[in-house]
Amino acid sequence: MTPPQRQRWLDVACGFCGCACDDLNVDVEGGRIIGIENACESARGSFLAGEVPADKATDFSIVGEPVGYEQAVSRAADLLTEAEAPFIYGLTRMTSEAQCAAVELADRIGGRIDTPAGLFCPALGTPLQQSGVSSCTFGEVRQRADVIVFWQCDPERTHPRFRKRYCPDGSVGPGAGGSRGAFVICVGDPGTKTATKADQVLPVSRGREYEAAGVVRGLIAGHEMGESAVFDQTGVSLAEWKLLAERLRTCHYGVIVCEERQAGLSDWSNRYDAAAVHQLAIDVCNRTRCSVVTLRGPGNPVSAEMVFTWQTGFPCSVDLVAGYPRYGPAEFSLERSIARREADLVVIVGEDWDHGLESICGRLGSVPWILIEDRAWADLPARPAPTIRIRTAAFGVATPGTLFRADGVPLPLPRLLESPFPDAGRVLADMLARVARATPTAGGEP
Numbered sequence: 334m335t336p337p338q339r340q341r342w343l344d345v346a347c348g349f350c351g352c353a354c355d356d357l358n359v360d361v362e363g364g365r366i367i368g369i370e371n372a373c374e375s376a377r378g379s380f381l382a383g384e385v386p387a388d389k390a391t392d393f394s395i396v397g398e399p400v401g402y403e404q405a406v407s408r409a410a411d412l413l414t415e416a417e418a419p420f421i422y423g424l425t426r427m428t429s430e431a432q433c434a435a436v437e438l439a440d441r442i443g444g445r446i447d448t449p450a451g452l453f454c455p456a457l458g459t460p461l462q463q464s465g466v467s468s469c470t471f472g473e474v475r476q477r478a479d480v481i482v483f484w485q486c487d488p489e490r491t492h493p494r495f496r497k498r499y500c501p502d503g504s505v506g507p508g509a510g511g512s513r514g515a516f517v518i519c520v521g522d523p524g525t526k527t528a529t530k531a532d533q534v535l536p537v538s539r540g541r542e543y544e545a546a547g548v549v550r551g552l553i554a555g556h557e558m559g560e561s562a563v564f565d566q567t568g569v570s571l572a573e574w575k576l577l578a579e580r581l582r583t584c585h586y587g588v589i590v591c592e593e594r595q596a597g598l599s600d601w602s603n604r605y606d607a608a609a610v611h612q613l614a615i616d617v618c619n620r621t622r623c624s625v626v627t628l629r630g631p632g633n634p635v636s637a638e639m640v641f642t643w644q645t646g647f648p649c650s651v652d653l654v655a656g657y658p659r660y661g662p663a664e665f666s667l668e669r670s671i672a673r674r675e676a677d678l679v680v681i682v683g684e685d686w687d688h689g690l691e692s693i694c695g696r697l698g699s700v701p702w703i704l705i706e707d708r709a710w711a712d713l714p715a716r717p718a719p720t721i722r723i724r725t726a727a728f729g730v731a732t733p734g735t736l737f738r739a740d741g742v743p744l745p746l747p748r749l750l751e752s753p754f755p756d757a758g759r760v761l762a763d764m765l766a767r768v769a770r771a772t773p774t775a776g777g778e779p
């Protein structure tokens with residue numbers, strides 16, 4: 334018997350956090366990943382778990398009864414055809430190609446479609462749309478930044494290899510700034526691992542990010558400020574803010590790093606904080622170069638926004654009911670749509686169940702819903718049983734396609750493993766084909 338062939342993949346991109354490290358070396362043998370180099374611990378666990386079908390009985394099911402793939406897809410297409418207000422949600426654990434298929438399906442069935450970015454859009458999208466954003470690639474951070482400000486975030490915990498890969502050597506450790514690398518400033522909790530490696534820490538009080546950004550903006554603009562008022566508002570002395578403002582004003586290339594959830598940017602009420610940070614970078618740009626880098630969550634969320642934008646004109650929360658796209662980041666959220674009875678069928682596909690869906694889980698039982706998901710049912714958090722369940726190939730290891738890094742740089746994902754399950758894009762395309770056959774357009778075209 335021929336021994337299973339061993340194969341080594343070089344410079345593989347990782348889709349398990351927004352960093353998208355693309356320097357992983359992966360060894361595959363006998364249909365399993367047996368070794369991996371350069372990955373952080375969390376990525377190592379995800380890759381080595383590989384593609385292990387754990388609960389065959391519920392891979393494809395209708396109302397809990399195991400069925401074949403064709404049957405599950407046909408029934409899903411029937412539900413989509415019959416629904417008056419279908420809603421497609423998720424799209425983060427999917428390739429760009431599969432996300433395109435999801436938008437195409439939403440367009441065909443005349444439904445709403447959204448990603449978890451719908452929750453963050455007020456924080457991340459609004460500044461971009463209202464005032465513009467000064468942004469850069471991770472490569473620019475590495476090659477050019479001489480001052481890096483970690484703004485209420487802890488990438489050492491959330492994006493473990495970000496600092497090592499993109500913050501220049503010499504920036505790690507107190508007093509390491511200067512001719513080599515960047516001077517690193519941490520604004521936020523002094524107890525984080527990122528803060529312990531910073532050159533300067535400003536322990537701004539939680540919830541005072543807006544005021545803090547305002548103080549730095551005022552100092553950069555040359556305004557006088559009262560010492561006690563600044564301390565009362567931010568928990569940090571005016572002298573320390575002056576040092577930070579001076580560093581940003583006189584640097585060659587400053588970068589402010591945020592994280593969408595750590596910084597509270599995911600909260601509607603904090604949208605002004607995000608706008609203030611972006612505005613601060615724009616103010617600094619009047620004197621020197623400064624950018625904001627926002628570290629995103631796991632999966633492929635940036636790609637979803639790109640796909641939405643190039644296919645509908647909007648980055649998230651799109652309503653296609655009228656036959657043309659309408660944008661409503663709060664208005665067309667899944668939670669509100671179910672609560673107002675504006676959704677009578679929900680399709681959750683490629684969702685990152687760790688974030689964003691907690692508040693929706695309780696409502697899912699009130700409407701029929703279809704789960705298209707690459708993980709075993711038992712590995713997901715508790716939720717009402719779906720009407721139809723279709724398991725798909727594991728994202729990141731068995732789904733060739735395109736992955737977008739948090740800075741918007743597209744990277745290829747190889748097919749490291751053959752999967753017994755279909756890709757999410759194929760499932761959506763199969764549904765679309767059936768819906769098209771059942772509801773031909775006026776010209777008779779499918």
Ligand code: SF4
Nearest residue numbers: 347350353354373494
């Ligand atoms: S830091 Fe993120 S992208 Fe890099 S290996 Fe770890 S999980 Fe993957």
